[in-house]
Amino acid sequence: MMVPIVGSSEAEGSQDDAGEAGVRLRWRRGQSLLLRDIDDDTVFLVEGGCLTCDAPVAAGRRHVLLVLFPGDVLCRRFVPPLPDLQMTSAASSVVLRVRRRESGGGKSGVQSHVLDVAAGAAQLLTRSCFYATARGRLSAEECLATLLADMALRLGRTTPGGYAFDVPLSRRDMADYLALNPDSLSRMMSRFKQSHLIVMPTRTRAIARDIDALIAATPFGETLRDLAAARGQVAQA
Amino acid sequence: MMVPIVGSSEAEGSQDDAGEAGVRLRWRRGQSLLLRDIDDDTVFLVEGGCLTCDAPVAAGRRHVLLVLFPGDVLCRRFVPPLPDLQMTSAASSVVLRVRRRESGGGKSGVQSHVLDVAAGAAQLLTRSCFYATARGRLSAEECLATLLADMALRLGRTTPGGYAFDVPLSRRDMADYLALNPDSLSRMMSRFKQSHLIVMPTRTRAIARDIDALIAATPFGETLRDLAAARGQVAQA
DNA sequence: CGGTCCATTGACATCTTTCAAGGCTTGTGG
DNA sequence: CCACAAGCCTTGAAAGATGTCAATGGACCG
Known part of the structure; x- marks a missing residue:
């Protein structure tokens, strides 16, 4: 639209x-x-x-x-x-x-x-x-994992199917934020889906069956947890 | 040391x-x-x-x-x-x-x-x-030109030989800031010196014979000028 | 005057981008 | 309710840029 x-x-x-x-x-x-x-x-x-x-x-x-x-x-x-x-x-x-x-x-x-x-x-x-720091010193895949984990911790909550969260950014928005191009980003998303790290029932909705695995996919996972804790949010798996 | x-x-x-x-x-x-x-x-x-x-x-x-x-x-x-x-x-x-x-x-x-x-x-x-933005959407060479022009506008002044400024950061510091590696950065510095954009009498001192050319080497030159003006600094060529 | 960093340079590997084509969603209008 | 149109997303193959590794040279301090 x-x-x-x-x-x-x-x-x-x-x-x-x-x-x-x-x-x-x-x-x-x-x-x-x-x-x-x-x-x-x-x-x-x-x-x-x-x-x-x-x-x-x-x-x-x-x-x-x-x-x-x-x-x-x-x-x-x-x-x-x-x-x-x-x-x-x-x-x-x-x-x-x-x-x-x-x-x-x-x-x-x-x-x-x-x-x-x-x-x-x-x-x-x-x-x-x-x-x-993430863009500069992490691989593109780790960088994307960082963004997904961040959004999960901000916007998600535990559901029967796993840790569900909205993905309010389009592929292009995410690519422009992480300084990648949309094609590369799409490939990486596909890889995450293939490895069952996340499931996307719709284009703007994601479910991480194991939120800890998603957080562990980025070297900055602990820092993301600290930041979430500082916001008063806690991720329970 | x-x-x-x-x-x-x-x-x-x-x-x-x-x-x-x-x-x-x-x-x-x-x-x-x-x-x-x-x-x-x-x-x-x-x-x-x-x-x-x-x-x-x-x-x-x-x-x-x-x-x-x-x-x-x-x-x-x-x-x-x-x-x-x-x-x-x-x-x-x-x-x-x-x-x-x-x-x-x-x-x-x-x-x-x-x-x-x-x-x-x-x-x-x-x-x-x-x-x-510079790191994400500019080429590595434009990115370095941005940093050099920024330091020139911050720390430099007109001298008989050109626009002289200190480079307080080591190659490694610059590389770690711009998310490049020191080898690539060194190559680019050499290219700038070959094209006479800058001269470096010592490792921590640079002279731009034509400061406008240095500023024009980055797509964000005008933005750098605006930022310098907001600090109350003016670059006179 | 020697040890340590720091900087430079070349050859090669790797990752990401580019370009192009096709499929999928979503919203609109008949 | 279905068909259409416009974006959005996905995927492949090839090209290009930057990273890696290694060796050498130069500057500075003790």
């Missing part, structure tokens, strides 16, 4: 006033917003779904700088001034747009938002460094 | 009390500090030199997650909990160690430090994303 993009490809999803807190935006997959003209004081808080922060690089190539999950915060200042940098909805998403200076109004309101933004930047920085 | 590492390879450079502001550490090239046991409230402010935040990955491999320049700020929370993650002095460096809660004491002191740390995180995040 291709969402028609109007004008400067600005996202035009439905929105409603969330009162003092800002404006709540509802985007469908594929809708995007150019960050070029976003104010430095505008803060986006992801409430649901999954988004990417991405930019076109050279001819026909794209790079996903960040993948945003619920709870993540994004400001214009967090990302480099690359041309045509945008925020794109990878799946149906809900985003709260807040203006930093306006938020709260009272003293405690401002203070808490300053802290939120700082913590959000630290969290994204941690993740950015983590994936940079 | 190999610096003797004691105990848990903790850096033991000279230090002096910088009063209320914290402790000033002076490190020589190669000295390092394990981040594992660093308190979450400890903040490092780089005053001079150049450091890396790096971690060993698998057998004999290392990755440089961040390169820190004067003005940069680092907290434990900024980086993922990889085993044996450390801060290493790439050149002689001066680092101010501050405890966040202690600093200032007065209300304004705390507030200003909160803001510093937030801005520092945003700045490092910007750089991390930028280099992730």
Whole structure:
């Protein structure tokens, strides 16, 4: 499904006033917003779904700088001034747009938002460094295992059939995030499926019969567990 | 020169009390500090030199997650909990160690430090994303040109012979940062020297006869200029 | 002045990308 | 409800880029 993009490809999803807190935006997959003209004081808080922060690089190539999950915060200042940098909805998403200076109004309101933004930047920085290390020093297959294990720990839960989780990113999104090309990534996914590491009943749904095996498929499995624990999540096999 | 590492390879450079502001550490090239046991409230402010935040990955491999320049700020929370993650002095460096809660004491002191740390995180995040994009979607040669142009804009100045700048990172540091291997990187450096893009009178010193040509060697040249301008630096050819 | 790192270079192996074709999903309209 | 169209995904073979291994040379410190 291709969402028609109007004008400067600005996202035009439905929105409603969330009162003092800002404006709540509802985007469908594929809708995007150019960050070029976003104010430095505008803060986006992801409430649901999954988004990417991405930019076109050279001819026909794209790079996903960040993948945003619920709870993540994004400001214009967090990302480099690359041309045509945008925020794109990878799946149906809900985003709260807040203006930093306006938020709260009272003293405690401002203070808490300053802290939120700082913590959000630290969290994204941690993740950015983590994936940079994975991309740089792991094989493509280990790299993909890292991403799958990360999504499993974030979005999954135990079911009778195994540890089930959504895969909100398309093959192309994953490839652009891991700096691979979609063809290579597809081959690796096939290999994982052949080795029964994961099963994919649909294109956006995955089941790991043995979550520990999936986590063990990446050299950074323990680090992923630590990060999940820091978020207050625990993976029980 | 190999610096003797004691105990848990903790850096033991000279230090002096910088009063209320914290402790000033002076490190020589190669000295390092394990981040594992660093308190979450400890903040490092780089005053001079150049450091890396790096971690060993698998057998004999290392990755440089961040390169820190004067003005940069680092907290434990900024980086993922990889085993044996450390801060290493790439050149002689001066680092101010501050405890966040202690600093200032007065209300304004705390507030200003909160803001510093937030801005520092945003700045490092910007750089991390930028280099992730470069590594992912640029050729190895463009990637190296990006790093050299970045260092030139940060550390260089116009001289009679051209635009001269220090290269505080060793070949291996650069390779580990760009996710290349030192051999490949060395070959590319040789190619740059052959094409007269840069001249290196010593191992740690470079001169670009034409800084614009160096900046034009990377597709992200304009973005580097924008970032330099945001730091208040201007490159005059 | 010798030991240690660090840097350079060549030949070869390997992994990933590229290009192209075909099948599968999903949404749309008759 | 079915047929169609547009993306998205999958797969193969060949090409290209970077990595690996090994040997040599050079710089710096004690």
